[in-house]
Ligand SMILES: [Zn+2]
């Protein structure tokens with residue numbers, strides 16, 4: 762079972778090294794630098810496990826599909842760069858409690874995505 766543990770560690774290291782939302786292919790690409798035996802199936806399996814353990818959370822993005830980020834962060838929004846397709850964290854929340862909600866509705870959560878061009882792509 763040692764090999765499985767190594768694969769999971771490699772995925773956790775990817776997120777420690779690069780603390781931003783990532784999709785499977787990027788996680789695979791970076792993780793392979795330390796554990797060459799990683800493949801799409803093992804990455805999927807370990808990501809699922811890390812989500813179940815509460816170490817990662819999933820973000821369903823409108824355009825990039827499912828991405829993963831470290832769980833337990835404060836509520837924040839995301840910015841998607843349309844040139845490099847990276848998702849960036851936007852700290853804080855600009856939505857206020859004044860948001861009009863129909864009577865009788867209860868809001869449980871929200872997600873906000875902004876779209877544009879990131880600073881490195883603008884250079
Ligand atoms: Zn960019």
Ligand SMILES: [Zn+2]
Nearest residue numbers: 837854855856
């Ligand atoms: Zn918010």
